[in-house]
Amino acid sequence: MSSIGTGYDLSVTTFSPDGRVFQIEYAAKAVDNSGTVIGIKCKDGIVMGVEKLIASKMMLPGSNRRIHSVHRHSGMAVAGLAADGRQIVARAKSEATNYQSVYGEPIPVKELAERVASYVHLCTLYWWLRPFGCGIILGGYDRDGPQLYMVEPSGISYRYFGAAIGKGKQAAKTEIEKLKLSEMTCREGVIEVAKIIYNVHDEAKDKAFELEMSWVCDESKQQHQKVPDDLLEEAKAAARTALEEMDAD
Amino acid sequence: MDLNMDLNAPHSMGTTIIGVTYNGGVVLGADSRTSTGMYVANRASDKITQLTDNVYVCRSGSAADSQLVSDYVRYFLHQHTIQLGQPATVKVAANLIRLLSYNNKNMLETGLIVGGWDKYEGGKIYGIPLGGTLIEQPFAIGGSGSSYLYGFFDQAWKEGMTKDEAEQLVVKAVSLAIARDGASGGVVRTVVINSEGVTRNFYPGDKLQLWHEELEPQNSLLDILSSPSPEPMNI
Numbered sequence: 001m002s003s004i005g006t007g008y009d010l011s012v013t014t015f016s017p018d019g020r021v022f023q024i025e026y027a028a029k030a031v032d033n034s035g036t037v038i039g040i041k042c043k044d045g046i047v048m049g050v051e052k053l054i055a056s057k058m059m060l061p062g063s064n065r066r067i068h069s070v071h072r073h074s075g076m077a078v079a080g081l082a083a084d085g086r087q088i089v090a091r092a093k094s095e096a097t098n099y100q101s102v103y104g105e106p107i108p109v110k111e112l113a114e115r116v117a118s119y120v121h122l123c124t125l126y127w128w129l130r131p132f133g134c135g136i137i138l139g140g141y142d143r144d145g146p147q148l149y150m151v152e153p154s155g156i157s158y159r160y161f162g163a164a165i166g167k168g169k170q171a172a173k174t175e176i177e178k179l180k181l182s183e184m185t186c187r188e189g190v191i192e193v194a195k196i197i198y199n200v201h202d203e204a205k206d207k208a209f210e211l212e213m214s215w216v217c218d219e220s221k222q223q224h225q226k227v228p229d230d231l232l233e234e235a236k237a238a239a240r241t242a243l244e245e246m247d248a249d
Numbered sequence: 250m251d252l253n254m255d256l257n258a259p260h261s262m263g264t265t266i267i268g269v270t271y272n273g274g275v276v277l278g279a280d281s282r283t284s285t286g287m288y289v290a291n292r293a294s295d296k297i298t299q300l301t302d303n304v305y306v307c308r309s310g311s312a313a314d315s316q317l318v319s320d321y322v323r324y325f326l327h328q329h330t331i332q333l334g335q336p337a338t339v340k341v342a343a344n345l346i347r348l349l350s351y352n353n354k355n356m357l358e359t360g361l362i363v364g365g366w367d368k369y370e371g372g373k374i375y376g377i378p379l380g381g382t383l384i385e386q387p388f389a390i391g392g393s394g395s396s397y398l399y400g401f402f403d404q405a406w407k408e409g410m411t412k413d414e415a416e417q418l419v420v421k422a423v424s425l426a427i428a429r430d431g432a433s434g435g436v437v438r439t440v441v442i443n444s445e446g447v448t449r450n451f452y453p454g455d456k457l458q459l460w461h462e463e464l465e466p467q468n469s470l471l472d473i474l475s476s477p478s479p480e481p482m483n484i
Binding site for chain 1: 329332333334338340341343344345347348369383
């Protein structure tokens with residue numbers, strides 16, 4: 001639903017007559033143009049996956065990480081402008097260590113999500129700042145169990161069972177809704193996330209991509225880490241097979 | 250006898266303070282004497298102060314310093330509770346007290362025992378002595394009167410007591426310390442904190458056990474003097 005906001009879209013401090021702030025909506029479009037990022041909450045943890053579109057064949061595999069650890073118990077996956085994402089991750093890391101120093105315990109995921117959302121929202125309030133052009137999926141495991149949050153460029157943050165942002169978000173959301181997440185372990189979740197990302201990847205429009213995944217669950221001792229290589233390979237293989245089966249129909 | 254009592258000396262709480270965990274919560278106990286040099290400024294003070302609904306702190310050392318630290322931490326915890334949307338944990342309260350004690354160690358003189366109950370860890374006791382260390386303990390003792398209680402607790406403490414056993418232990422310990430420490434006295438106050446809530450108790454002098462010279466003499470040789478024929482070794 002694109003509309004022209006002529007005249008009312010020059011500054012983030014201007015409302016349009018129908019109550020929209022166009023600059024924020026344009027920021028969201030930057031997120032929609034990036035590779036798909038999804039996150040799901042399984043019964044024992046969180047799994048996040050990123051469709052990393054490769055710009056050049058000469059890039060080293062494994063470089064340009066899109067999923068970052070914020071603290072021992074939480075991580076975030078970023079979609080949209082990568083440089084903007086780096087700022088947000090730095091801020092989140094700083095908030096987490098500061099909270100730990102003052103209160104003596106790891107920052108609750110809910111509190112971290114609120115702080116990140118506040119920071120993103122801050123940049124939508126002043127004419128001399130532009131909104132962040134990235135969407136964030138934040139997953140963590142604290143004393144209240146595993147939790148998944150999504151933060152949009154407007155500064156809204158909600159808690160989810162499953163979330164998707166980027167190019168293939170509509171298709172990904174449909175796939176996630178089919179899953180029975182409350183009965184799934186993270187091990188199974190990793191395979192499902194890989195299948196979904198391979199599925200929503202558009203071969204025609206974008207050539208190559210690299211799959212990057214992370215989890216925080218009971219199996220990883222509630223620490224946020226990259227999915228172990230053997231499991232990652234297993235997931236990729238299962239995803240490729242599923243794709244071939246679909247194409248064979 | 251020094252008649253030049255310094256009535257303008259800073260109020261200090263000689264004090265005996267105790268915090269003990271039991272199966273289901275904690276019991277905090279303290280005496281009630283606040284002294285200004287040799288003069289007892291308040292014989293019925295309340296040294297167990299509330300920080301939140303579920304966390305209390307026992308104060309010792311300088312009365313002013315311990316009150317100010319408690320006031321700051323109560324304020325920070327209140328804001329923290331609003332932000333978090335649920336009660337603060339005992340650990341967070343203890344950490345805030347520790348940060349103030351440690352970072353201002355040159356100016357403060359106060360030893361504190363933080364005790365409370367939260368839904369994640371249950372009953373917990375944290376001792377924060379003079380320098381600002383933070384140490385989680387199954388029981389903690391502090392104040393000038395605590396010197397007389399180390400041996401007592403080594404023998405009498407056990408893991409997994411019931412609420413009544415723990416409270417009786419605390420009352421007995423404070424009362425023993427009051428008997429031996431000149432800077433501790435007055436009444437014994439206790440606060441019990443568990444999942445059901447907080448209960449304050451008060452034990453005045455007549456409710457406490459008698460010790461040593463306070464007891465009636467039994468089989469004393471002084472009985473010879475009051476008997477009809479004061480013949481030694483003939484009783």
